[in-house]
Amino acid sequence: MNFDNVRIVLVGPLYGGNVGSACRAMCNMGLSDLAVVTPRENLDMDEAHKMACHSDHILENMTVHEDLLSAIKDCTITVGTSARRGLYRQHAVTPREIAPKLTVETDNSKVAIVFGREDNGLTNNELTMCTDILNIPTATQNTSINLSQAVLICCYELFVATETFEPQEEKSDIATMEMREIMFKKWRKTLLKIGFMHEDKADHMMYGLRRILSRGQLTQDDVKILMGIARQAEWASGDYQTKYETNKPK
Amino acid sequence: MNFDNVRIVLVGPLYGGNVGSACRAMCNMGLSDLAVVTPRENLDMDEAHKMACHSDHILENMTVHEDLLSAIKDCTITVGTSARRGLYRQHAVTPREIAPKLTVETDNSKVAIVFGREDNGLTNNELTMCTDILNIPTATQNTSINLSQAVLICCYELFVATETFEPQEEKSDIATMEMREIMFKKWRKTLLKIGFMHEDKADHMMYGLRRILSRGQLTQDDVKILMGIARQAEWASGDYQTKYETNKPK
Numbered sequence: 340m341n342f343d344n345v346r347i348v349l350v351g352p353l354y355g356g357n358v359g360s361a362c363r364a365m366c367n368m369g370l371s372d373l374a375v376v377t378p379r380e381n382l383d384m385d386e387a388h389k390m391a392c393h394s395d396h397i398l399e400n401m402t403v404h405e406d407l408l409s410a411i412k413d414c415t416i417t418v419g420t421s422a423r424r425g426l427y428r429q430h431a432v433t434p435r436e437i438a439p440k441l442t443v444e445t446d447n448s449k450v451a452i453v454f455g456r457e458d459n460g461l462t463n464n465e466l467t468m469c470t471d472i473l474n475i476p477t478a479t480q481n482t483s484i485n486l487s488q489a490v491l492i493c494c495y496e497l498f499v500a501t502e503t504f505e506p507q508e509e510k511s512d513i514a515t516m517e518m519r520e521i522m523f524k525k526w527r528k529t530l531l532k533i534g535f536m537h538e539d540k541a542d543h544m545m546y547g548l549r550r551i552l553s554r555g556q557l558t559q560d561d562v563k564i565l566m567g568i569a570r571q572a573e574w575a576s577g578d579y580q581t582k583y584e585t586n587k588p589k
Numbered sequence: 590m591n592f593d594n595v596r597i598v599l600v601g602p603l604y605g606g607n608v609g610s611a612c613r614a615m616c617n618m619g620l621s622d623l624a625v626v627t628p629r630e631n632l633d634m635d636e637a638h639k640m641a642c643h644s645d646h647i648l649e650n651m652t653v654h655e656d657l658l659s660a661i662k663d664c665t666i667t668v669g670t671s672a673r674r675g676l677y678r679q680h681a682v683t684p685r686e687i688a689p690k691l692t693v694e695t696d697n698s699k700v701a702i703v704f705g706r707e708d709n710g711l712t713n714n715e716l717t718m719c720t721d722i723l724n725i726p727t728a729t730q731n732t733s734i735n736l737s738q739a740v741l742i743c744c745y746e747l748f749v750a751t752e753t754f755e756p757q758e759e760k761s762d763i764a765t766m767e768m769r770e771i772m773f774k775k776w777r778k779t780l781l782k783i784g785f786m787h788e789d790k791a792d793h794m795m796y797g798l799r800r801i802l803s804r805g806q807l808t809q810d811d812v813k814i815l816m817g818i819a820r821q822a823e824w825a826s827g828d829y830q831t832k833y834e835t836n837k838p839k
Binding site: 360394435481 | 614619741
């Protein structure tokens with residue numbers, strides 16, 4: 340995906356705070372091309388800058404247009420968003436459904452995602468100018484999403500579709516089977532030595548311990564900690580072992 | 590999924606507007622259980638109500654706690670969110686990855702998703718109290734997501750994972766192959782009659798027309814409109830046909 344080829348278009352926004360929040364959402368998801376069509380006169384730009392939070396550059400480079408066509412004239416796909424259903428809103432898709440198509444299209448040309456007024460959405464005339472109509476999934480009891488929240492979901496689905504994000508990776512390498520088995524062997528020895536279990540129940544108890552420690556992959560760091568605990572417990576039980584040997588029934 | 594078994598926990602929120610926006614986002618996605626841990630003294634509740642927008646009931650039923658454990662004590666999974674990486678943040682997953690696990694868990698018990706302070710996130714101590722750590726995908730240039738936007742993405746992924754949402758469905762039934770063929774036959778006849786094409790080029794032109802009208806399924810309403818246009822063009826060309834027949838070279 341070419342992130343520079345995605346334009347977010349806000350038609351008739353009423354609140355500067357929403358415009359600023361939309362900038363921040365765009366920036367979070369790697370987008371920067373914002374167009375605004377006939378914003379409210381005296382749109383509160385102080386509020387917009389307050390909410391933009393490290394994305395003021397988007398606000399400052401925002402283009403302002405007198406009608407929707409002017410804002411989308413160089414685009415080959417225009418997606419109109421709508422919470423309402425009915426006339427001209429047939430064939431609606433979800434952001435997740437359309438994201439792959441948009442990411443491919445941006446390799447060669449510009450695409451626009453268009454959001455309507457906070458109170459009234461897009462007009463039928465504006466919607467007919469779009470190549471695709473988009474419904475954001477919501478629960479039926481409250482389908483009215485805040486403008487900047489709607490922008491976020493669309494940008495987020497585009498960003499996730501690029502599959503570039505990798506969540507935090509484990510810093511320590513995953514333990515091999517051999518490391519795990521050495522560790523379990525050590526625990527078996529220690530648990531016997533400290534008198535936690537007897538030899539005749541040892542296999543059964545070790546199944547339990549393995550179950551607890553096998554809910555996911557153990558890292559090499561995890562194995563080191565577990566080895567350390569077993570070693571220390573064995574060492575600390577030196578006294579216990581002596582007492583036990585001395586006092587055990589003859 | 591049992592929506593009543595998902596709790597959103599905000600730790601130390603500073604801005605009432607964010608708490609209100611979080612309520613709206615939760616409501617959009619069908620959730621209603623909000624817990625707040627040590628909110629700022631004099632949290633701006635007017636601002637919270639202003640942003641809650643049709644979700645005031647969530648704000649009014651919000652529980653307030655003195656520490657995180659009190660807010661999550663009845664939960665069996667607690668997911669901590671973190672934008673930062675590093676200590677105690679290993680094994681992080683994305684909201685999309687963890688959503689199926691959470692939706693299944695809610696059938697039997699409560700789960701919590703925990704969000705940190707606007708400025709500092711969750712402390713290491715708070716994160717170690719969580720069973721899972723979550724990273725929300727963002728572009729690297731701006732990883733700091735607004736609190737209510739972060740809440741929205743998590744709630745949205747849970748809601749979408751339930752697969753209950755169906756985008757706007759086409760009201761008209763899809764046209765059958767027979768309807769399509771009758772319509773294309775009518776167009777062929779009309780395009781010949783109005784002199785748009787000659788018989789020797791007719792097949793070629795009809796391939797072009799079929800290509801244009803086969804970018805997706807046609808509905809029965811679509812077919813009716815296309816039939817109507819062909820009929821009307823044929824009727825209106827009555828004069829043309831007469832003129833053409835009269836004046837054609839002998």
